[in-house]
Amino acid sequence: MSPRLVPAGSDPVRRTERPVAVTVDGEAVTGIAGQTIAGLLLASGRRAWRTGPSGARRGVFCGIGVCFDCLVSVNGEQDVRACRRRAADGDAVSTQNRRPPEADGIRQGPEEAS
Numbered sequence: 001m002s003p004r005l006v007p008a009g010s011d012p013v014r015r016t017e018r019p020v021a022v023t024v025d026g027e028a029v030t031g032i033a034g035q036t037i038a039g040l041l042l043a044s045g046r047r048a049w050r051t052g053p054s055g056a057r058r059g060v061f062c063g064i065g066v067c068f069d070c071l072v073s074v075n076g077e078q079d080v081r082a083c084r085r086r087a088a089d090g091d092a093v094s095t096q097n098r099r100p101p102e103a104d105g106i107r108q109g110p111e112e113a114s
């Protein structure tokens, strides 16, 4: 997957350039109809949008729906694979963080630790 955008006039599939407007963590981002959410995120300059349990930044790895590295929330639905979901006008995309709270210095209470 690449953030490179082929101009519509030279696109072999003759797509039309219909804009799509979404928000990413509340920030307005525009793309083109047919782009996946991952494609839209990459085209907007984002390379990573999730933090794994180790603290490592994650974005697109496989690009084909196998690795689950690209997870985001879309319209409140969690764990959506950004590489498999086409962006729709008005989508509210939120980044996710799987880093455990203790990694950020937040201790769990006794009822949460069991």
Ligand code: FES
Pocket (backbone or CB within 6 Å): 059, 060, 061, 062, 063, 064, 065, 066, 067, 068, 069, 070, 071, 081, 082, 083, 084
């Ligand atoms: S990049 Fe691997 S599932 Fe999306």
